[in-house]
Amino acid sequence: MTTLRLILGDQLNPCHSWFTAIDNQVVYTLMECRAETDYVLHHGQKILGIFAAMRDFAQRLNAAGHRVHYLSIDDPMNLNHLEDNVLQLAEQYQCQRIEYQEPDEWRVDLLLSNLKKRFAGAVMGVSSEHFFTERQTGSEFFGQKQWLMERFYRRMRQEHGILMEDNGEPCGGQWNFDEQNREPWRGEVALVPPLLIEHNHEALWQIISTANIKSMGQVDAKHFIWPLNREEALTYLDHFIEQRLLHFGRFQDAMVLDQPFLFHSLLSFALNTKMISPREVIMGAVEAYRQGTAPLNAVEGFVRQILGWREYVRCFYWAHGLEYQAVNYFNHQRQLPEWFWTGKTKMRCLAQAIGQSLDHAYAHHIHRLMIIGNAALLFGLSPQAVSQWYLGVYIDAFEWVEQPNTLGMSQFADGGLLATKPYVASAAYVNRMSNYCKGCSYQFKLREEENACPLNALYWHFHYIHRDQLMKNHRLSMVYRQWQRFDERQQQAILQRAETLLNDWQTC
Numbered sequence: 001m002t003t004l005r006l007i008l009g010d011q012l013n014p015c016h017s018w019f020t021a022i023d024n025q026v027v028y029t030l031m032e033c034r035a036e037t038d039y040v041l042h043h044g045q046k047i048l049g050i051f052a053a054m055r056d057f058a059q060r061l062n063a064a065g066h067r068v069h070y071l072s073i074d075d076p077m078n079l080n081h082l083e084d085n086v087l088q089l090a091e092q093y094q095c096q097r098i099e100y101q102e103p104d105e106w107r108v109d110l111l112l113s114n115l116k117k118r119f120a121g122a123v124m125g126v127s128s129e130h131f132f133t134e135r136q137t138g139s140e141f142f143g144q145k146q147w148l149m150e151r152f153y154r155r156m157r158q159e160h161g162i163l164m165e166d167n168g169e170p171c172g173g174q175w176n177f178d179e180q181n182r183e184p185w186r187g188e189v190a191l192v193p194p195l196l197i198e199h200n201h202e203a204l205w206q207i208i209s210t211a212n213i214k215s216m217g218q219v220d221a222k223h224f225i226w227p228l229n230r231e232e233a234l235t236y237l238d239h240f241i242e243q244r245l246l247h248f249g250r251f252q253d254a255m256v257l258d259q260p261f262l263f264h265s266l267l268s269f270a271l272n273t274k275m276i277s278p279r280e281v282i283m284g285a286v287e288a289y290r291q292g293t294a295p296l297n298a299v300e301g302f303v304r305q306i307l308g309w310r311e312y313v314r315c316f317y318w319a320h321g322l323e324y325q326a327v328n329y330f331n332h333q334r335q336l337p338e339w340f341w342t343g344k345t346k347m348r349c350l351a352q353a354i355g356q357s358l359d360h361a362y363a364h365h366i367h368r369l370m371i372i373g374n375a376a377l378l379f380g381l382s383p384q385a386v387s388q389w390y391l392g393v394y395i396d397a398f399e400w401v402e403q404p405n406t407l408g409m410s411q412f413a414d415g416g417l418l419a420t421k422p423y424v425a426s427a428a429y430v431n432r433m434s435n436y437c438k439g440c441s442y443q444f445k446l447r448e449e450e451n452a453c454p455l456n457a458l459y460w461h462f463h464y465i466h467r468d469q470l471m472k473n474h475r476l477s478m479v480y481r482q483w484q485r486f487d488e489r490q491q492q493a494i495l496q497r498a499e500t501l502l503n504d505w506q507t508c
């Protein structure tokens, strides 16, 4: 009996139990499909990276003795649709059985469940063996209660014995070291550049271009920097743990002109395509703490991102269904200004954050949350349009992780299911956490004037126009008290400045 096993582009885990034995009755297939490249406008590096990593994976499976059928984008037999390709191959190899690893997205889940209706033989999904949690873990844990990352995270630490003492207490006597982790970087310690392995993928980029696949952003196919297989991902991980984890915590929210990576790990692409597992990444960091080569605040901060946030948003995604995509609590409708596609805006923080997103298909979480997401929310951009942009632009963007982060955490479009208050900030925050404001065309200290930073008036305008929805949130009471301290004239001038900006949002 022949079995066809489908490996998706984000399931490149050579340690999966599927591969422990060579079985001639099993044909593995990977496929480059237009349906997958075209469902959103992706960054060119994302398409190139996924195709290159899939090709690398297929070659290694082949070399290890597995039977592999690779459907490339230029293969005349390619029907360019996952389901159709799978059925065609199942027929070609006369398979009685199709197996797949559970996908991470509703979109693909629905697609694969269709196979059951269309294929006469057996169709079976197996675990991808990647996450700490199951799809339903979050809904079981929270039930009808308010979702809170902190509760979830503590439970995960306890359940998996990560950074825990033998007496059941968290290492260092506390769960969270955030107060040590919010510093700007002013040159106190030297920046350690990440180790980047360069690949030349010009030939593959040519194939992608010839296939006429639309994309955004810059692609330097001759010097492609993202890890493309498990060995490379482990090299990135080791270098991060040895050289950069040390300062990760302290400067994880910092932003510095022309320094897109700072002390971040750059592991999200490798993690989300499953080249490496979250467990081994976490255990590597914990070991550095045990060995005394990285401080607890850095290691805990890093573990929190992966064991906490990453697993939490995945559980949240599965608990909230397909309807979540349409949430729009503030009914924001503006389309994205042109500068989302070019980075050409007079606001220096946005020019930096968007510019590096377009250059590298990467930005760290504060750029995503407090620069780009903040501006999108303050300018009243459609959360769906914003989400599509995030899903396309980042090398690590897959719906299960991108949507809760963008629609929930960043745009508060779910009205507070994921975040307890909107993440918005005025220029004071940007100036505190970065060196972007000095030298910007706008003045970060001004509010009403023509050269005042747009974030300032927009910040107050946002709270003002949404006061019916937000005033009752006790975490915002300070903000509304501060608003009351402005006199009538100031309030009117701020609102007027904001209206002018909103009418002119394309050219800010």
Ligand code: FAD
Binding pocket: 263, 264, 265, 266, 267, 268, 269, 271, 272, 302, 305, 306, 309, 310, 311, 313, 363, 364, 365, 366, 368, 369, 373, 390, 391, 394, 396, 397, 398, 401, 402, 403, 405, 406, 409, 410
């Ligand atoms: P580091 O800063 O080194 O963090 C280590 C790891 O922690 C990351 O690799 C990632 O796996 C995990 N992590 C950190 N924060 C989060 C988070 N909020 N949610 C889930 N995992 C997290 N991450 C994605 O992987 N894909 C996305 O599409 C994505 N979209 C985002 C959209 C918005 C609006 C925001 C605010 C955050 C988003 N994130 C997303 C989370 C975070 O920005 C990226 O994981 C991180 O910037 C990747 O860079 P890094 O590997 O250097 O991460």
